[in-house]
Amino acid sequence: MRVLLLALIVLTLTLPMIAHAASNSIIKVTQVYTFNLNGEITDNTYYELKSIINQLPPNSVLIIYMKTPGGLLDAALNIVSLFETSSVVTVGFVYPTGSYAWSGGTLVLLSTTIAAMAPGTVIGSCQPVEINEVTGQEIFITEPKILNAVAKYFVEAAEFRGRNTTFAASCVYNDTNLGPEEALRYGVINYIASDINQLLSMMNGTTININGVNYTLIMENPTITQLTPPISYQLYDALQSSVIENILSILGVLLILAGLITAHIYLAGIGAVLLVVLALLGLPINYAGLGLMIIGALLMAFEWHSGGKLHGALIAVGAVLIAVGLILLIPNVTPPQYVLKYNSITLRIILYSEIIGIGGLSAWIIMLIARAVRAKPISTIIYYPVAGLIGTATEDIKAGQMGMVKVRGEYWKAIALEDIKEGDRVTVVSYEGNIIKVRKANQ
Secondary structure, three states: OHHHHHHHHHHHHHHHHHHHHHHOEEEEEEEEEEEEEEOOEOHHHHHHHHHHHHHOOOOOEEEEEEEEOOEOHHHHHHHHHHHHOOOOEEEEEEOOOOOEEEOHHHHHHHHOOEEEEOOOOEEEOOOOEEEOOOOOOEEEOOOHHHHHHHHHHHHHHHHHOOOOHHHHHHHHHOOOEEOHHHHHHOOOOOEEOOOHHHHHHHHOOOEEEEOOEEEEEEEEEEEEEEOOOOHHHHHHHHHOOHHHHHHHHHHHHHHHHHHHHHOOHHHHHHHHHHHHHHHHOOOOHHHHHHHHHHHHHHHHHHHHHOOOOOOOHHHHHHHHHHHHHHHHOOOOOOHHHHHHHOOHHHHHHHHHHHHHHHHHHHHHHHHHHHHHHHOOOOOOOOOOOOOOOEEEEOOOEOOOOEEEEEEOOEEEEEEEOOOEOOOOEEEEEEEEOOEEEEEEOOO
16 A cells, blocks of 8 residues: 555656656757857848748757847847747857847847857846937937837847846846846846857757747757858948948038039939938848949949940949949858758859859940940030031921030030921031031931
């Protein structure tokens, strides 16, 4: 009887443990992907992470090395939503020693499936800041409506992952900062690790929750693969730097002023184009690439239509914009991702097609530039028509009356010495006071 009672007690104690173990599915981790989140968090950061996560298999492990002062709040909010709805196991790791994840970086860390910090790192300082785009001055936001909304979002992100909500609110209201020991003690992070190998060892056997389902991570000597942004994202990151933005904005304004002062409309046009390019750099990468290609094509068309007034300057600028646009539109994949989503044959076709397209376009652009450079400077004969030049009437002109004619690509006021019909070829007889006299050309 005692034996039976003892068996019942043991069974009663072990059943919950057995049930709990049975309720947890196992994720055997043989491959770990890493991504560097360095510098400011921008919309481009979100699109990079979205591109990676959408291409990784479900239940993959993505470790995000973090060293960021924060960045755009909207971008950080989008990353939080991306992490919370993904089936990929996201691991935020403030690493290496001396790194930090402040402001929006702290919000991103709170939203990861597993959060970790290396010794000597810091998180916190999350009060939202508004930056004056003209002066660059930082203004801390204290308006309760905005501050309370941001703090509540931090709290919800922390609570979603079972983390300390008090710190989440305090880092917004009080700019609280924590080191790794404090963050671990207060339940803000899961682990303190010196490197990725130690972190993976700590994660072995961890229970996580993905979309309401509990999983146990089992590390089976995983291979670590570093994911690097494709050339398109690297170029776009460079173009979005504050230095490039300042150069484009200042140069654009100066060219517009110079063009207006000197009555050089094409010079002012280039300045306006630079400001439009600056605006395009705030769009998603694919839209920006397409927009740059369209603007580049328009510039080349204007140069062609002007008869080479700028000696190929517009063609050169247009060629650069088209080339940049093409690079931004290159398929956004990195080598480790080829096997994850793209069939190798399909990928080769896409890449080779782009190479052929870029090569052909580049050859055509070089030909146009070379032709423009070799061409002799436009003579003053275009601006001061002399007798004998041939043009075309752009409207009907009665004898002795004034109308418009086109001579060597330029429109001129002209007095007809005889009745002329629209489209008739005309001969310049004389020029005086910006007005020419014309008659029908000999057929």
